[in-house]
Amino acid sequence: MRLDKVMPVDMRALYATMFDKGLTSRTVKKTHVILKAVFQQAITDRTLLWNPCTGQRIPTHTPKTYRILTGEEVARIIAAPKDERVRFYSTSINHVLWTLMLNTGMRPQEALALKWDDLKDGKLTIERALVRVTAGTYTVGPTKTKKSRTISIPAATLAALAAHKTQQTTLILKLGSYYKRQGLIFATREGEYLSPMNMFTAWERMLKRLNIPQTRLYECRHTHASMLLTAGWPVKAVSERLGHASAKMTLDVYAHTLPNTDAETAAFFDRLIAPKAVAS
Numbered sequence: 001m002r003l004d005k006v007m008p009v010d011m012r013a014l015y016a017t018m019f020d021k022g023l024t025s026r027t028v029k030k031t032h033v034i035l036k037a038v039f040q041q042a043i044t045d046r047t048l049l050w051n052p053c054t055g056q057r058i059p060t061h062t063p064k065t066y067r068i069l070t071g072e073e074v075a076r077i078i079a080a081p082k083d084e085r086v087r088f089y090s091t092s093i094n095h096v097l098w099t100l101m102l103n104t105g106m107r108p109q110e111a112l113a114l115k116w117d118d119l120k121d122g123k124l125t126i127e128r129a130l131v132r133v134t135a136g137t138y139t140v141g142p143t144k145t146k147k148s149r150t151i152s153i154p155a156a157t158l159a160a161l162a163a164h165k166t167q168q169t170t171l172i173l174k175l176g177s178y179y180k181r182q183g184l185i186f187a188t189r190e191g192e193y194l195s196p197m198n199m200f201t202a203w204e205r206m207l208k209r210l211n212i213p214q215t216r217l218y219e220c221r222h223t224h225a226s227m228l229l230t231a232g233w234p235v236k237a238v239s240e241r242l243g244h245a246s247a248k249m250t251l252d253v254y255a256h257t258l259p260n261t262d263a264e265t266a267a268f269f270d271r272l273i274a275p276k277a278v279a280s
Contacts, residue, residue, distance in 0.1 A: 069223040105224030115183040
C-alpha cells in the first residue's frame with residue numbers, strides 16, 4: 001500500500017493478522033513501535049500529514065495456542081534413527097536433544113546452554129540459557145525466571161546422553177586443539193554453542209521426515225507438562241520441573257489439560273461423610 005493510503009483500520013488488520021499467525025503481543029508491539037516511528041519520520045519530512053499508528057491500542061496479552069504432540073508421536077521421535085550428518089555438529093546431537101527436551105520439558109535455549117558439569121548423579125541443574133541479543137545472535141545468560149532448578153533424568157535419556165558423550169569425546173580427541181573445550185553437552189564440531197535457529201530448522205525437517213504435523217520445538221515443553229498433568233501428576237511437582245515461578249502459573253497455562261474429576265470428587269466426598277451420617 002502507498003503510505004498516504006494507510007488508514008488506522010489497516011493497522012488494526014495488520015496486527016490481527018500477526019496474532020492469527022501465532023506471533024506474540026511483544027512482537028506485535030515492537031512492529032507497532034517501528035511503524036509508528038517510520039510514519040512519524042514521514043511527517044517530519046513533510047511526506048505525510050498524519051500518523052495512522054497514533055492512538056492504536058495493542059493487546060497486552062495474546063492467548064497462546066500450541067499443538068501438543070501425542071504419546072504415539074513422542075514415541076516415534078525418540079525411536080527414530082539418528083538424524084543425517086550435518087556439517088556443524090555430530091550425528092547424535094539432534095536425536096539426543098529431542099529426547100532430552102521431551103523427557104524433561106526444559107526450554108530449547110536452556111538445553112543448548114547445558115554443560116556436562118551440570119549433570120551429576122542422574123540429575124541436571126539448569127541455571128543458564130542462551131539469550132537472544134539480535135536476530136541470529138545469542139549470548140549466555142540466566143534462565144527465564146532468573147532461578148536455577150535441578151531435575152531428575154529418566155534412565156533411558158541418561159543412556160542416550162552417555163552414548164552422545166562417548167561420541168563427542170572421540171570427536172574432541174580427533175580435532176585436538178581445533179576444538180574449543182567449553183564442556184558443552186550440545187556443541188558444534190568446533191565446540192561452540194549451537195544456533196537455536198539451526199535447531200528449529202532441524203526439528204522441522206525431522207517432523208516432516210516422520211510425517212508428523214509441524215509443531216514448534218518449544219512444544220516439547222508443553223507436551224511434557226500436558227502428559228504429566230493429564231496422567232494426574234501433582235501440579236506443584238510439574239511446576240518445579242518446568243521452572244515456573246509458581247504453581248499458579250502452571251495452572252493458568254495448562255488448566256485445560258487437567259482431567260475432569262468432578263464426578264469422582266463428589267462420589268469420594270459422599271463416601272467420606274456416609275459413615276458419619278449413619279453414626280449420627
